Amino acid sequence: MSRAVEESNRRLLRARDAMDRAYAQPLDVPALARIAHLSEGHFIRTFRATFGETPHHYLQRRRVERSMYLLRETRQPVTDICFAVGFTSLGTFSRTFRDIVGQSPSQYRRTAVSVPVPTCFTRTWMRPVNFGEVRPAKVD
Incomplete structure (x- = not known):
């Protein structure tokens, strides 16, 4: 790998790490590009x-991942979770959540079960798909 590619990757990882750390903060493309x-x-x-x-879809997905955890593990109202993870509008949160997870935050809360399983399995299985990807059918 060339030095230029390595440097570019380091810069992108720096921005992605900032999104992972500060997902609840108001981050925009100009700030991430800086x-x-x-x-x-x-x-x-x-x-x-x-x-x-x-970058926008990545940040939205990270926020939804965190909201999924809060919906499963807490009894906080959906509106509080929406603002806690960095969304500024309940409508945008609900639409984005549905686009990524396939159901509304309230539906997810009703169907999600908190069972002690290894973290590595949970992270892989519960990770939401990217925008536009098709989620595999549920096996009953």
Whole structure:
């Protein structure tokens, strides 16, 4: 791997790590591009080519992952969870959650079961799919 590719990957990882750490904060593409020391357009194109989704979709997915945990493990109202994970609108949260998970936050809460299983299995199985991917059919 060339030095330029390694440096580019390091910059993108820096921005992705910032999203993982501060997913609940108001992050936007200009701020993330500054973290990566890239122009906005180049940052979006390179991020998508490297990670398979846009920075915006990655951040939304991370927020939904966290909200899934809170819906399963707490009794906090959906509205409180929406704002706690960084969404500024309940409508946007619900629509994004449904697009990624396939059901509304309230439906997910009703059907989700909190069972002690190994974390590695839970993370793999419960990880939401990317926007536009088809989730496999449920096996009953």
